[in-house]
Amino acid sequence: MFRLPSIQTLSDQFVATVSRFKWVVLAALVKTVLFIWLSETTFKQEAQRDWIVRILYVVNLSLPLALAISLLSERRRWKPAAEFAAMGMLVAVMAGYYFSMDDKASQIDFYRFTLFMLAAHLLVSFAAFTGFHEPNGFWQFNKTLFLQILNATLYAVTLYLGLLIAVETVRLLFNIHYEFKIEADLAAVIFALFHTIFFLSKIPPNLGALEQQTDYPAGLKIFTQYVLLPLEVVYLLILYAYTGKIIVQWQLPEGGVTYLVLAFSIAGILALLLLFPLRENQTERWVRLFSKRFYLALVPLIILFFTGISRRIYDYGVTENRYLVAVLACWLAGITAYFLLSKKDDIRWIPVTLAVICVVLPVGPWNIFKVARESQLRQFDELVIRHHLLDTKGKIASSKTIPQEDYDRLFSIVQFFRNREEIGLEKYFPGLKPLSKNRWEHYSGMEEYLSQHIKNSQTQVNNNDSFNSFSFRLATPEEQTVDVASFEHLMFFSVNNLREMNTDSSIWKVVREENSKMLDVYHQQRKVVSFDLEKKMKELAAYQGKTSEEVPANKLIFDFSDDKNRIRIVLNSLSRSGNMYYAEGFLLY
Numbered sequence: 001m002f003r004l005p006s007i008q009t010l011s012d013q014f015v016a017t018v019s020r021f022k023w024v025v026l027a028a029l030v031k032t033v034l035f036i037w038l039s040e041t042t043f044k045q046e047a048q049r050d051w052i053v054r055i056l057y058v059v060n061l062s063l064p065l066a067l068a069i070s071l072l073s074e075r076r077r078w079k080p081a082a083e084f085a086a087m088g089m090l091v092a093v094m095a096g097y098y099f100s101m102d103d104k105a106s107q108i109d110f111y112r113f114t115l116f117m118l119a120a121h122l123l124v125s126f127a128a129f130t131g132f133h134e135p136n137g138f139w140q141f142n143k144t145l146f147l148q149i150l151n152a153t154l155y156a157v158t159l160y161l162g163l164l165i166a167v168e169t170v171r172l173l174f175n176i177h178y179e180f181k182i183e184a185d186l187a188a189v190i191f192a193l194f195h196t197i198f199f200l201s202k203i204p205p206n207l208g209a210l211e212q213q214t215d216y217p218a219g220l221k222i223f224t225q226y227v228l229l230p231l232e233v234v235y236l237l238i239l240y241a242y243t244g245k246i247i248v249q250w251q252l253p254e255g256g257v258t259y260l261v262l263a264f265s266i267a268g269i270l271a272l273l274l275l276f277p278l279r280e281n282q283t284e285r286w287v288r289l290f291s292k293r294f295y296l297a298l299v300p301l302i303i304l305f306f307t308g309i310s311r312r313i314y315d316y317g318v319t320e321n322r323y324l325v326a327v328l329a330c331w332l333a334g335i336t337a338y339f340l341l342s343k344k345d346d347i348r349w350i351p352v353t354l355a356v357i358c359v360v361l362p363v364g365p366w367n368i369f370k371v372a373r374e375s376q377l378r379q380f381d382e383l384v385i386r387h388h389l390l391d392t393k394g395k396i397a398s399s400k401t402i403p404q405e406d407y408d409r410l411f412s413i414v415q416f417f418r419n420r421e422e423i424g425l426e427k428y429f430p431g432l433k434p435l436s437k438n439r440w441e442h443y444s445g446m447e448e449y450l451s452q453h454i455k456n457s458q459t460q461v462n463n464n465d466s467f468n469s470f471s472f473r474l475a476t477p478e479e480q481t482v483d484v485a486s487f488e489h490l491m492f493f494s495v496n497n498l499r500e501m502n503t504d505s506s507i508w509k510v511v512r513e514e515n516s517k518m519l520d521v522y523h524q525q526r527k528v529v530s531f532d533l534e535k536k537m538k539e540l541a542a543y544q545g546k547t548s549e550e551v552p553a554n555k556l557i558f559d560f561s562d563d564k565n566r567i568r569i570v571l572n573s574l575s576r577s578g579n580m581y582y583a584e585g586f587l588l589y
Contacts, residue, residue, distance in 0.1 A: 017201045027063040028196040035188035064120035068127040075128040112362040119358035122351040137211035152199040258308040318375035407456035418443035487588040494584040531558040
């Protein structure tokens with residue numbers, strides 16, 4: 001008979017979990033508080049939000065590292081003083097990591113944090129099994145972690161949705177206005193604290209006994225054998241067919257094929273890991289056979305992988321993603337060689353080597369950010385020299401028409417430096433404004449200077465040499481707010497479609513005539529006002545660069561008033577391709 005656990009049982013399990021993983025629970029508690037603090041901090045308090053985000057990076061990274069130390073301490077039977085010393089060292093390392101970040105966490109900081117987080121989670125998978133030859137115990141432990149993550153997530157999502165419905169019901173029935181962001185705060189408590197404790201509660205207490213455990217979930221086998229593996233076969237056939245195509249046509253593969261090969265390889269290795277215990281089962285001999293055949297099948301795809309990423313790097317230089325993919329190609333080749341040639345087939349090498357890669361790549365002189373920056377800088381230098389754009393002082397001075405591909409590459413490199421807020425291109429641009437708080441203006445100056453000195457080879461044909469796009473989709477909530485107090489009606493419009501709205505026998509239309517740069521507003525067939533889209537586009541480009549989805553709404557507004565009408569247009573988006581202008585938004589009147 002099924003019996004629900006008593007309150008006493010749940011309480012005992014909670015106390016046991018907190019006592020066993022006290023440092024991890026403490027990190028989860030601090031993480032919860034910080035997430036709530038962040039959700040309650042307005043976007044106007046930018047400095048405080050930046051500080052909280054940096055602390056969150058540290059605490060998020062500390063949590064899996066503290067878990068790895070706790071598991072290692074438990075397995076090695078460290079004395080409390082030794083565990084305390086290890087945690088102290090962790091605090092010192094995390095303090096150093098905190099001070100290594102900029103005051104405002106940049107894209108590079110986020111990328112580095114992501115790699116470190118992957119390494120920390122991989123460390124949890126093998127830390128307790130270093131120095132022990134227990135392949136089955138290692139697999140059973142990670143199986144438990146995998147299933148428990150899914151289980152904890154299911155419980156957390158269900159609990160959150162249930163409580164969220166309860167909160168909204170109370171708000172509706174009792175007309176209660178919450179003075180805090182209850183939805184975000186509730187999510188922090190459920191997903192940062194409850195999820196963590198629930199996950200920790202099911203970690204096996206005796207890791208050494210897992211080596212003797214032989215149970216294998218039937219559902220896992222069915223999923224792997226009848227879902228994952230058939231999909232692997234389908235993608236294998238597709239990739240082999242593509243390989244045959246490029247051999248017949250004798251052409252280099254597309255750079256995008258590298259991601260397909262990588263995804264296929266990861267899924268295949270995951271399938272083999274899930275089936276690992278069945279390798280020694282006499283009734284499942286096909287698993288061992290499939291394992292060897294899979295790695296053999298990878299060999300030509302790895303060659304395709306290297307060819308694809310090499311072409312991508314040769315054509316467009318190194319970026320962080322391409323560097324990482326190239327390193328993963330080397331890792332995949334090494335892992336394939338190991339499982340084909342070694343008789344031990346120790347699966348621990350998979351997470352160990354990946355963890356080392358994730359730690360090594362973001363640091364040192366070989367770090368992905370430095371290599372990517374220098375590669376893009378070198379590409380820019382080669383392009384401006386090839387097209388004789390530099391004067392004797394090394395500044396861009398000549399006016400040239402260059403091929404479309406090179407034209408796009410120059411602007412793409414500027415965008416690369418803009419997104420990372422990196423310096424290095426300044427030496428090519430005379431009279432450039434110094435890098436200040438408004439960094440968008442700094443890089444916009446580069447783009448404006450480039451557009452004045454170079455044209456692409458297609459300009460004379462179709463005059464479609466530039467593209468701009470602006471919206472407030474990703475602006476802060478405060479910046480998305482528009483005052484509508486003095487207006488009575490609202491009408492959506494898109495300049496690609498003539499849109500009419502009848503209200504009180506009055507007909508309003510917002511249109512753009514063919515090839516026109518003006519946005520015209522009509523009332524009862526009479527033109528009320530015309531707004532200059534080209535002028536607005538130039539203003540936005542000077543403020544935000546060529547494209548941005550973070551434009552404050554008040555910069556996407558047209559206002560007009562006379563004796564009869566008061567009009568306001570709020571643009572959701574404004575874009576341009578050559579001389580073609582596109583806009584959509586709302587007419588307030």
